[in-house]
Amino acid sequence: MESAILMEWHVQVGDVVKKGQVIGEVETSKGVIEIEVFENGVITELLVEEESDCAVGTPLAIISNESATQEEVIQEKPQKEEAPIEPTPPQSVVQEEQPKPPKVEEPKEVSTIKPSDRIQISPAAKKRVQELGIDIATLAKEDGSPIQLQDIPTPKDNLEKPTTPKESAKEKPKDPMRDAIAKAMSLSNREIPHYYLNTTINVTPALKFLEELNAQRDISKRILPATLLIRACVKALQAVPQLNGFWVENEHQISPTINPGVAIALRKKGLITPALLDAGSLSLDETMEQFGDLIKRARGGKLKGSELSQQTITISNLGDLGVDEVYGVIYPPQVAVIGLGRISDAPWVIGDGLTVRKVLKATIAGDHRATDGRTGALFLDKLDKLLQNPKELL
C-alpha cells in the first residue's frame, strides 16, 4: 500500500481526544480503516482535507499533549505527535513500515534538535534512516516539508525492482494486497530460518464439551470449534509466551499482550489476518463474540488500524477447506505461526486397544533465531493438554 484516501474526520480542531479514540477513517486497498489515537491530547491542526489522497507516512493532524509543558510540546512534535495518527498501513506492507512492538519511541535524540532547526520526518522514514545510518540533516528538504519514506535512498530498491524491459512494458494494474503479501512472504523465506513441528491432537473431549455446552444454548449463542481452538491457542501462549512477539533488530521481544492475527478468507478478495486484540483477556464467550465481530467487519471492510498492524502471532485455520495440516510461513516481524487443519475421524490407540476419535493436526512454524524447537514443542504439548481439559477454556 502506498497511499490511502482520508475519507472523513470525526474530530475538529480544539477537540480533546483520548487514547484509543477513533478520529477519522481512511480508505485503503484493504477497505476502510479507522484511525485511532495512541495518546491523550488536543487536536490543534488537521493537516489533510477530507477525501484527499495521501501517501503512507503523511502526517494527518497535530495533537498537542495537554499535560506536557510548552517546551516538550515543541520538541516532541516531529516524533511523538505525528506518529500515532498516520494511517497505520496493514502490517503486510512490512519492511517499509515500523513494526509496532511494545517498544515506543526514542524521543531523546529528536528532542536535542532545537525547535528552530528541527527537521520533520515520518516515523517510518526515521526508522529507515537509523537502519541505514544516514544523517537526517542530509535529507532535509528545501521547502521544509517532512521527510517521507520515499525520500530516502534505499539500497534494496535496486534488488527488488528488476527493470527488464518486458516487465516495465506490462502495465497490468497490480493487486496491492497480493503485492503486500508477496513482499512479506519473500522477506520471510529469505530471512527467517523456520522450524516446523506437528502434533496430532485428540479433540473428541473438546468437541463433546462444546456439544453439551451448545445443547443448552440458543443457536445464536453457540460456540464454534474454531473459536475454542483460538481460545486454546491463546491460553497455551500464556504458558509459552516466547512465541508471542517479534524479532526486531536482531532482538527477540516478547509481547505482553496476545493479539493473534486470525486468517479470514474474504472469498474473492483474498485473505486477511486482522488481530483479535488482547485475546488473553477474553473468556470463551467473549472470544466468540469478538471473533464474529472481527469476521463481519473484515468482510464488510471496516477494520481498525490497530487490528491491521498489531498482530503478535498468526493463527491459520484451514480446516474448513478440508486441509489436513498447515505449514505456515511466518509473517515478519512475528516469530511464529500456528497452523490448524481439519477435524477428522482417525484410528486412535488407547491402552492396548484401537478405537476411532476426532483428531486435529496442529502445527507450529517458529523463527529459529528467536526460539528453539523445544519452545514450539512445549506450546503444542500445552495446547494438547488444554484440549483434553476443555473446561479450563471457558
Place this chain on the structure above:
Amino acid sequence: MTQIEIQNIIIEEILNIAPDIEEDEIELNENIQRSLEIDSFDFLNMLVALKERIGVEVPEADYAKVDTVENMSGYFMERL
C-alpha cells in the same frame, strides 16, 4: 410453505451472508460450505437467520443433514 419457497429463502440467506456470491454460482446439490467458501462462522449465522425466518433450529448433530441447499430445504420441510 412449499419446498421451493424454502429453497428460495435458503438461497436468499446465502446471498445475504455472502453478498459477493452470484446467485447462479449456487448449485443445489453441492456442499454449501465447500463450494461457496462459506466458513463455519458464516454457516452458523446463516442457520441463525433461517431459524428466524422458517422457525426450525438445526442442532449441531444434524449439520451433516443440511450440507446442500436441497438437503437443507428437505430437512426444514420435514420439521415445519
